[in-house]
Amino acid sequence: MTRRIVVIGGGASGSTSAQFARKTDRSAEVTIFEREKYPQYSRCALPYLISGKVKDVIEFSEEWFRRNGIDLYLETEVKDIDMQKKVVVAERKGESIEKRFDTLVMATGARPGIPPIDGVYDGERLKRGVFTLRTLDDAIAIKNYSKSIDRVLVVGAGLIGLEVSEALYELGKEIVVVEILPSILPGMIDQDMAEIVHRMIKEKIDVMLRHKVKRIEGRDGVEKVIVEGEDGKEKEIDVQMVILATGIKANVDLARRIGCKLGDTGAIVVDRRCMTSIKDVYAVGDCTEYRDLVTGKPFPVGLGSIGVRQGMVAGINSAGGSMELPEGLLQTRTTRIFGVEISAVGPLSKEIDGAIQGKYRGRTLPHYFPGGEEIIVKTIIKSSGEIASAQIIGNGGALRINTFACAIYKRMKIDEFSKLETSYAPPVAPVLDPMIISADMARYRYERGR
Numbered sequence: 001m002t003r004r005i006v007v008i009g010g011g012a013s014g015s016t017s018a019q020f021a022r023k024t025d026r027s028a029e030v031t032i033f034e035r036e037k038y039p040q041y042s043r044c045a046l047p048y049l050i051s052g053k054v055k056d057v058i059e060f061s062e063e064w065f066r067r068n069g070i071d072l073y074l075e076t077e078v079k080d081i082d083m084q085k086k087v088v089v090a091e092r093k094g095e096s097i098e099k100r101f102d103t104l105v106m107a108t109g110a111r112p113g114i115p116p117i118d119g120v121y122d123g124e125r126l127k128r129g130v131f132t133l134r135t136l137d138d139a140i141a142i143k144n145y146s147k148s149i150d151r152v153l154v155v156g157a158g159l160i161g162l163e164v165s166e167a168l169y170e171l172g173k174e175i176v177v178v179e180i181l182p183s184i185l186p187g188m189i190d191q192d193m194a195e196i197v198h199r200m201i202k203e204k205i206d207v208m209l210r211h212k213v214k215r216i217e218g219r220d221g222v223e224k225v226i227v228e229g230e231d232g233k234e235k236e237i238d239v240q241m242v243i244l245a246t247g248i249k250a251n252v253d254l255a256r257r258i259g260c261k262l263g264d265t266g267a268i269v270v271d272r273r274c275m276t277s278i279k280d281v282y283a284v285g286d287c288t289e290y291r292d293l294v295t296g297k298p299f300p301v302g303l304g305s306i307g308v309r310q311g312m313v314a315g316i317n318s319a320g321g322s323m324e325l326p327e328g329l330l331q332t333r334t335t336r337i338f339g340v341e342i343s344a345v346g347p348l349s350k351e352i353d354g355a356i357q358g359k360y361r362g363r364t365l366p367h368y369f370p371g372g373e374e375i376i377v378k379t380i381i382k383s384s385g386e387i388a389s390a391q392i393i394g395n396g397g398a399l400r401i402n403t404f405a406c407a408i409y410k411r412m413k414i415d416e417f418s419k420l421e422t423s424y425a426p427p428v429a430p431v432l433d434p435m436i437i438s439a440d441m442a443r444y445r446y447e448r449g450r
Contacts, residue, residue, distance in 0.1 A: 003028040005318050006088050006101040008078050008254065010034030011043065012304050013285030014107025015060060016311025017318065018070050021105075024319035031071040031099050033078050033090050038136050039065060044304050046139040047160075050146075051167035057136065073097065081258050083278070103280045103318035106255055106268065107311070110134075110248035110286035110302075115155065119216035120244075129222030130242045133164050142243065146171055149240035153177075153225050155213050157184040161245030162337045165205050168243075169338075175205040176237055178227050180212045188333060189342065189391045190349050192359075193378060196393055201338045211235075216242060250287045250300060265289045265300040272324040274314035282318055284310035293328025294347050294388050294408065303331060332405045334398040343397035345405045346380070346389025354383030356449065358441030362434040364396055369426045377438035379404075385413045385446055390435070400435045414443045 005021045007014045010032045018030050038058065045057040065072040076092040081104070088104070090097045112132035114120065120130055129149075131142050142164070146152070152168050154161050157179035165175045179186070183194035184207060198207060208227060214234065215226040225237045250267035252260075261277035263269040267289040274282045285307035289298045301307060306329055316323040334343040349355045358379045365372030375394030382388045390404035407417050418440050422433040 003319065004100055004102045005030045005105070006099050006103075007032045007105040007107055008088070009107030009109055009285070009287075010036070010040060010072060010074070011107060011109055011285060011307075012040060012059070013109075013307035013311040014105065015040040016308050017105045017107060017282070017284055017315035018065075019068070020312045020315030021319040022068055022070055022315075024316045024321040028319055029071075030069065031073070031101075032065070033073050033076045033088065033099075035075070035077050036135060036137070037075045039072060039074065041136055042304075043134070046133055046136065047163040047167040049136075049139045050133075050143045050164065051170045053170075078254060081254060083258050086280075103282065105314050105318055106260070106276070106281065106283040106287060107285050108251040108254060108287045110250050112244060113247040113249050114244060115213070115246050117155075117213050117216060119218075120242075127216060127218070127222060127242075128220065129218065129240060130216065130244065132244045133160060134248070142168075143171075145241060146173060150174060151176070151239040152241045152243060153213075153237060153239040154243045154245055156245035156247070157181075157207055157209075158187055158245060158247070159185065159333075159335055161243070162201075163335065164243055164245060166337050169204055173241075176239065177205055177207045178211050178213055178225075179207065179209050182210055184209070185342065187348075188335075189344050189393075190378070193376070193391050193393060196376060197337075197340055197342060200340050200393075204338050213242075248286060248300075248302065250289075252287055255283065255287065263289045263298050265298055267300045269298075270310075272313075272327065273317045273322075274310050274325065275317065280318075282314035284314045290325070291328045292347060293326065293330055294382075295351055296328070299329075299331065303333060305332070326409065330405055330408055332401060334401065340393065341395050341397050342391075342393055343401040344389070344391040345401045346408055348389070349380050352380060352382060352388045355388065356381050356383065356442055356446050358438045358443070358445060360434055360438040360441055362437060363430065364394065364434070365428075366426050366430050371427075375434050377434045379414075379435070379438045379442040381414045381442050381446060385415065386411055387414055387417055387439075390438075392435070400433070403435065414439055414446055418443050 007018045040060045041057045048054045078090045080089040088099045151174045154177045183191040210230045211227045214228045217224045261269045268283040313323045332345040361376045363372040378391045380389045
């Protein structure tokens with residue numbers, strides 16, 4: 001009997017599920033329902049579409065899905081799921097569509113978090129000139145609107161906030177970023193590392209830390225924004241555009257309706273097979289939470305790299321195969337903003353009990369060889385001596401962070417990691433890699449404290 005697999009959501013996680021379901025069971029009937037009008041595209045590339053660095057972010061075309069025997073329904077919204085009959089009810093342009101399934105993959109993603117700012121809405125819609133960046137249509141709308149304005153205020157100095165700030169800066173716009181917390185990239189790197197990055201980019205954009213947006217004013221669109229500092233003093237900023245980059249919230253309405261267990265973060269709880277609390281129902285991507293390998297605590301999945309891995313696992317298992325995620329994940333992450341490469345793996349220092357740190361500022365090549373660049377490496381270990389996390393500022397950081405990720409997955413102790421043999425040649429790398437020197441600094445502090 002032909003296996004029927006339905007995937008709700010055609011983003012990277014959902015489409016990957018469909019692809020790996022097809023690879024696992026060549027005779028299965030695989031269907032994707034996607035609300036947007038586009039097949040799978042890269043959300044992570046949207047800021048670069050705005051700036052013009054890339055022209056196309058579609059990763060797999062409709063024709064690709066057809067060739068591979070995957071039924072892709074675009075502009076189609078799932079309205080109901082009948083778990084007794086195992087039927088998904090969807091709607092496309094007024095037409096009702098019903099699909100039976102044996103296994104179901106929820107890849108319903110997330111929606112932008114909208115802070116309670118006075119004047120952010122005009123009726124039920126965002127005020128003219130106020131945008132979020134979540135979809136391809138959002139990116140197109142931001143790019144088009146920006147052509148007629150000069151000044152932009154971005155709410156939130158996280159990854160998306162700074163990446164879209166860079167994109168608009170490259171289009172010649174003046175940027176003001178407002179962040180309520182005391183440092184930029186608050187979910188990615190520690191405050192001391194964030195302060196280094198901030199100094200590197202401060203000539204490009206104006207970042208107002210420890211401030212919040214109180215009000216957006218303007219009759220026919222955005223004309224000014226009122227912000228408030230910690231001291232309660234208000235400041236008026238003339239801008240014509242506001243970008244809200246204040247996080248995301250998991251789309252769990254369908255999952256809640258059919259009884260899937262939701263976790264502490266408000267997202268869908270999944271096991272190592274990406275199965276929910278309901279048999280034959282899997283979930284992947286931004287609508288889910290998973291366990292942090294170091295802290296053991298749940299975190300909301302928000303990285304595309306994790307969502308794709310979940311998609312592989314859920315796709316294989318939904319088609320009768322067998323695959324598991326690791327017992328915990330590390331949220332290995334990287335970006336490049338205003339020419340500064342930033343990479344990290346594992347929790348922030350404040351999330352690690354008894355954290356011991358070693359921070360080293362060095363160069364990517366021997367001091368005598370031309371072309372070397374500054375690099376800052378921070379190694380964080382537990383009180384037990386196990387490596388817990390790492391953060392790097394500088395070119396080549398992402399590859400070094402991957403090395404740290406391997407060490408953390410294997411629960412390597414700092415004295416073992418310090419012995420790692422790294423490659424050396426004057427035009428390529430120094431005798432001792434900066435990550436080893438950083439690790440040694442953490443090791444010295446650890447050994448002195450024992």
